Amino acid sequence: MLQIFTYFADWLVYDLLGLAPSTKLADALHFFIEDSSKIFALLFVVIYVIALLRASLNVEAVRDYLAGKNRFLGYLLGSIFGAITPFCSCSSIPVFLGFTSAGIPLGITMAFLITSPLVNEVAVLLLISLLGWQFTLVYIAVGMLVGMTAGLFLDQINAQRWLQSFAAKALQQGHQQTFHAIENELDTSPKMRFNERHQFAKQETIDIFKRVWKWVFIGVGLGAALHGFVPDNWIESNLGDGQWWSVPAAVLLGIPLYSNATGVIPVMESLILKGLPIGTTLAFCMSTVAASFPEFILLKQVMQWRLLATVFIILLVSFTVVGWLLNIFSSFFFIN
């Protein structure tokens, strides 16, 4: 069914533009056209459908559900909800504080916040269509594991003592401190009529499109450049063995680079097709998405330096370890 995009790219590049196949330019352009058209079409359909299903899930409901849950279940649930709950990244801080003031442990909140940018429906659908469902499962499992482990570790070292004082106080008080009494006029009942769902889904689709279309072009553009202009052998022969230092190097390289998960996936596809080992690729791409300066600047409002640094280091170490493990295991069985 997805071959239609291949045919579209074939027609546009070889017929309409008359470029000779297997020249670098033709290769790159073909990749660009095929991938971006495929991605936009998929985004359109799948975002809408998933948003329809997700319309009645909101962060307030998640918070109420998570409050008071057993620790270990909490990390798993926090991570799962992080993967499936939609919220604008500018709401990271209000969400963080909302969870915290409901008494939800820091680790569970962080499991939610770490998994969220890594695993979302856009990333998943891109991965399935570009790299297949096995790799997608690996990606999701890694994203959630990193979130959960980070959360667990943070609680073990009592990292909540490194919250900014107002946040720490809110955590201790453990219930919704509404100093400003306001009436909530919004309908909080979970039953939604279809029209409401449709409105929400339509708005979500438009919002997400607006947010990610640039990233799709940038990501696919980079992927296309890699695809067409980097010789097939170069990556394979220099980095293809998964030399141990290439994984931490990839993680470090990902830090100053920032991308939405959407933009980084076409790049991942290209890297893998060029022979970069799975572990190294995943380490690089997750580091790009999760270790982002904009997010950390936001988190500074609620965390002291020590906590920020701790989270940062946990992420880097996690991605490196994951990278190494995947490189080792992928040589045992063929992923993708």
Place this chain on the structure above:
Amino acid sequence: MRNIKVLGSGCAKCQATVALIDDVAAQMDVEIKVHKVENPEEIMAYGVMSTPAVIVANKLVHKGSVPSRELVESWLKVFNL
């Protein structure tokens, strides 16, 4: 005073909400004062988790996205009475 509060830490959607409300108010010739609440501690004190959020005359009327023009008009219509 006809107060409208917009809660949000200054991201694009929050600014768009403020701009939209000002725009609709000007169009409907309704005098209002839009307060931007950007401090996270204050936002937390309102019990709001999804920004941008809008509070009209002490009632939370919207959260989680930029409201539609029709919705903003419905809020301001009350002030016209």
